Amino acid sequence: MTFAALARRTLPFVAALVVLTLVWPRLADAQARTNPDGWQIPASAAAEANPVALTEAALARGKSIYQGKCQRCHGPGGKGDGPEADPEHKPDDLTDPARAARNPDGVMFYKVWNGRKKPKMPAYSLELSREEAWTVVHYVKTLRKP
Numbered sequence: 001m002t003f004a005a006l007a008r009r010t011l012p013f014v015a016a017l018v019v020l021t022l023v024w025p026r027l028a029d030a031q032a033r034t035n036p037d038g039w040q041i042p043a044s045a046a047a048e049a050n051p052v053a054l055t056e057a058a059l060a061r062g063k064s065i066y067q068g069k070c071q072r073c074h075g076p077g078g079k080g081d082g083p084e085a086d087p088e089h090k091p092d093d094l095t096d097p098a099r100a101a102r103n104p105d106g107v108m109f110y111k112v113w114n115g116r117k118k119p120k121m122p123a124y125s126l127e128l129s130r131e132e133a134w135t136v137v138h139y140v141k142t143l144r145k146p
């Protein structure tokens, strides 16, 4: 077999190997690299529906999760005035109704789940179950002014 023929035969495999080893991880990592300090939110987040039913019980549970985990920075009413809020980078005002459009449930879920580096918000994927994170999203939305 000539070298050219051999190259033609192996080329598809080499190409597939290159895609798998080089391109694929980069694509997966692209969002993280372009925004290393910020939110890590998958493109599909906005379309994800909250799997937890919105009930009085869920809101009560969400409130106690909020008081236990979130209030120290976000403040009791969500204004960003908790005792551990960084004075240089106050957390965003969760009561601002203008933020609703930018924060569908799925987007908020990933903000809570993955956190961010600067300004720092902890990732809750180790402290909360997915269900708890979706539940606190329900509660946080009730802090918004109409």
Ligand code: HEC
Pocket: 065, 066, 069, 070, 071, 072, 073, 074, 084, 085, 089, 090, 091, 092, 093, 094, 099, 103, 108, 111, 112, 118, 119, 120, 121, 122, 124, 136, 137, 140
């Ligand atoms: C250590 C402090 C801290 C804690 C604890 C914390 N956050 Fe945050 N959070 C922040 C900061 C800082 C930001 C703002 C980042 C920015 O400026 O984009 C933020 C932003 C957010 C946002 C996005 C607001 C928006 O409009 O973009 C949501 C939603 C949120 N936090 C929910 C929560 C929930 C729910 C919890 C508890 C499970 C929590 N946070 C715990 C510091 C904290």
